[in-house]
Amino acid sequence: EKSIVSGIAYSRDEAKITLVGVMDQPGVAAGIFGPLADGNINVDMIVQNISSKDNTTDMTFTVASDDLAGAVKILENNKSALRYSDLISDGDVVKISIIGVGMRSNAGIAQHMFHALAEHGINIQVISTSEIKVSVLIAEDYTELALRALHTAYGLDAD
Amino acid sequence: EKSIVSGIAYSRDEAKITLVGVMDQPGVAAGIFGPLADGNINVDMIVQNISSKDNTTDMTFTVASDDLAGAVKILENNKSALRYSDLISDGDVVKISIIGVGMRSNAGIAQHMFHALAEHGINIQVISTSEIKVSVLIAEDYTELALRALHTAYGLDAD
Numbered sequence A, B: 001e002k003s004i005v006s007g008i009a010y011s012r013d014e015a016k017i018t019l020v021g022v023m024d025q026p027g028v029a030a031g032i033f034g035p036l037a038d039g040n041i042n043v044d045m046i047v048q049n050i051s052s053k054d055n056t057t058d059m060t061f062t063v064a065s066d067d068l069a070g071a072v073k074i075l076e077n078n079k080s081a082l083r084y085s086d087l088i089s090d091g092d093v094v095k096i097s098i099i100g101v102g103m104r105s106n107a108g109i110a111q112h113m114f115h116a117l118a119e120h121g122i123n124i125q126v127i128s129t130s131e132i133k134v135s136v137l138i139a140e141d142y143t144e145l146a147l148r149a150l151h152t153a154y155g156l157d158a159d
Ligand SMILES: C[C@@H](O)[C@H](N)C(=O)O
Pocket: A022, A023, A024, A025, A026, A027, A028, A029, A030, A048, A057, B114, B118, B122, B123, B124, B125
């Protein structure tokens, strides 16, 4: 399994925004990203889970650190239309990704990554995956520790 | 913007599981995927958002439809260790992805996708993105309608 992880990528230039308590009904997601697109805000990750309790869910996305203030402003200007209950913005995150091929058996690779971070007490704030990547957001202060832990876990050259 | 979307992919062979109310603390994610990996369950998407209200969040992931029952069984066998408050399983989803290149300006591409679905009253249950893909989970019954709507929205040949 270790052989199919080809590398670790990371980006400190990420800031996350969460719109808390958006309605889980058609048109809500489009309504959020329309104004951001109009404002030329580039969005990297978008993560939204199901509405598991009431009919609301949270929408989290990341932007470049320099775009955080502008993105927050756009959303706040649209608050009455968007009807979120809270906005959480956080520039203090790093996105770390495990990159691999043939990650169909993601469960093992993902568990390996999550375990390596947990062993060092690093909390995983957001998870998003694709066939070639398992990406997490963690607190930026843990960047170096996390990268060392992951390089060791996957047997990749540290530095 | 339309020119950078190269295609639409979809998979009906997806079933989703959500562990509701898992603790947002180190070790929880590893604890969930360990037993699944041991049970040889292949996991495709993993989506986890921040814990926005109390110190809990939800963990959603997808497996092949044939693996749904087995994955649920494994998690239920581990319930006391995993301490989730609820397990929601749903075989009735389709994963649809917009594939592109240079999707740095995701906001516009994502908004275009979300709007096309919204116009047809299709609710987006889960969103997860990477640099080359915007993926959503919607109810499987909407597969054909969604694919037609997206092909039209992106000017791709329908069928
Ligand atoms: C929450 C948001 O994704 C909503 N379900 C929509 O379809 O737009």
